[in-house]
Amino acid sequence: MIFDFIEILFTAGFWAATIRIACPLIFATLGELICERSGVLNLGIEGIMSIGAMVGWMAVYQGAGLYSGILAAAFVGAIFGLIHAIFSVYLGASQHVTGIGVTMLASSLGFFSFKLILPYSTTPPKIEPFQPLDIPLLSDIPFFGEALFQHTPFTYLALASVIIIFWLINSTPFGLSIKMAGENPMALEAQGIDVLFVRSVAVILGSALMAVGGAYLTMSAFDAFYFGMVNGRGWIAIALVIFATWKPERALLGALLFAGLDAYQVRAQQLAGAVVPYQFFLMMPFFLSIIAMIIAAKKTRYPKALLIPFRRGERH
């Protein structure tokens, strides 16, 4: 019996599933991470993921190509990022309140417009989602080939985005200004850089990534859109940012860890579902994530200016 539980870890299917489940979390966590690095908490994440899931799917359903679907999702995410930026960055409103507002607006608007466009669908209609793309040669390697190299292009995009965001934050002037806006906006202002602009772009970019994370759900993981399908992944991403101590490479690690626990619990359920109630397994990834967060986030250095609005020309 115990052997069966350990054996799960040695199946390529388990690892492939882990990566699949991690993808939306990778996009969302990176998105939130960029926002928070610039000093803006974006609680709009859950709603932005929902509307991203809807828009990406709907674009494809209406005849657009899959990649155009991703772009459409990113664009709508950017719009909601702009809304969040106008209120929380330019007008200096509470980031918490604005973020919750964006989440409520985006998720309701997503489902509302879905119903408006497709009023009579009882079973959710389907699209032809991204198909697995076997990478030549690499996908033939036993075990690793199936675990790593037989995914959809969207999955490879998620992994590539970790590298891109890592590069953006660590090696470009813009990344450096994002970090500085989140540490000490006055330092940025004193070097002649517009803090509000930097923060807004970070929020817009981050929100676009969140929406793409939502689109992954309807365009690669599943093939349909239904209400509540984001199912708290946005909130998990917010926790993962803390787990990641605001570093992209650790965001990948966190997303994989959580996804691994999730993939594992599904398989463990099949093994022991008769003995232990299935809810116990459903709970497991969340429970273990909390433990992991407590351990990992103990000595976190959070961005010092997170949550603090910056107002120009005010007496400090």
Place this chain on the structure above:
Amino acid sequence: MTDLLEIKNITKRFGNLTANDNISFSQKEGEVLAILGENGAGKTTLMNILFGHYKADYGEIIFKGSELPSGKPESAIAAGIGMVHQHFTLADNLTVLENIIIGERSLFSPSLPQKSAREKLRNLSDIFGLPIEPDTLVINLSVSEKQRLEILKTLYRDCTLLILDEPTAALTPQETDSLFSTIKQMVSKGLSVILISHKLNEILSVSDRIVVLRQGRSVGEVCTKNADRKKLAEMIVGGTVDYPKKQAVKKGSEVIRLQNISCDAINDSSKGLNEINISLFEGEILGIAGVTGNGQIPLAKMMAGHLKPKNGEMFFLGKKITSYTPKQFMDLGVAYIPEDRNIDGLIGDMSVWENSIMTETNDLQVRSPLGWLNRDNCKNSAHLLCSTYDVRTQSLQQPARLLSGGNVQKLLLGRWLSRRPKLLIACQPTRGLDEGAIASIQKIILEVRKKGNAVLLITEDLDELLMLSDKIAVLFNGSLSNSFGAEKLNRSKIGLMMAGESFDG
């Protein structure tokens, strides 16, 4: 020499407050121009306008013959103006190099100029004698290193006019001297410097010309070599100041004794305490010097009962203290003037009368036996307090945050002193106050001593420390030096001890 900078009729208002009122002056190339004035005289506002943080309501700035656009730090930087702010504008969790190169390239450039920046930084360090390690995180730098970094930052952007806003506020006397030699070196290399300060000594030692501001107005300009100290002081305050005098007081019995007291750091910016011994007598003022963050706050908090020591014992009037609560210490007769009077001392949005009875609500003078506050009695006692300690308010109903710093401090001192404490703990009691208020606060402190009470004075102002204290000890890294008679010490000796040198005398 031609004029490098011309400030013409600058006016800036914040709501009802006119921070700058029609200020004009000019600066020549290669000149060290000092802007002198009390806190709140409008010096920083003026510099923030020059650098572009604020937009002036009126007036113009001509730099190198052309007008500087208002409200744009990026154009000021591009024109060659660099500013070192009083509160450093550094990102703590980034490296020295990252703090320097930000803003050099366009935001959308694909890479950072790491390599060339390193080279240029090393050159600048060599030329100006300002060594720095480019890959250290800023959080690990000392205050003077942070300032060095700020200066390097401006030099890196090729500044020709450097503005230093209260640069010596957090430096030891030795670090101040080395900063001034840096300034002289920069001037010899062709830079011009504007130095903002409220410290007369410093200005006289380093500047070429002085502009004095008072209440937002320019009240005079003098060449430093013709400057008369006393006259300048009068220009700053706008009248003569009646300075307090210390009289001899007989030392009485012991009030408080700390034996091998230790505690852990309470936050990142302050050290804990390491086996502190203090013995303080009636009629005595013990001055504690030290650079901020070396354990002053834990020491004061502990002696006021806000913090429990990890090890060691404390005796008050010979009796061992067993419980460390603020209430216990208040009842014993300890008064505590916290460092941040506006946050820990008063509640700014509550009225003057409410603040004046806040700690006295158990007194049957202000409340009825059933527990109601008796407003008339409250106001009477507030009125008495304000007249005894010369707290100037528009009305007792006025919110405390609208009082000037000096009046806030007098209100706070008055509230504590009406309890007739045996021990007064005063943390930075005159910080940020104007000259007149400083004199009255110092008088009150000397009065406490004269009445045969003990005072623990924690201050960064070495002149004040030397003038008021009977004994002086220095906190460094959480340890306290032996205490010395104030007459045996001088500024430079204390400065060395503050830097941790010759710590045991």
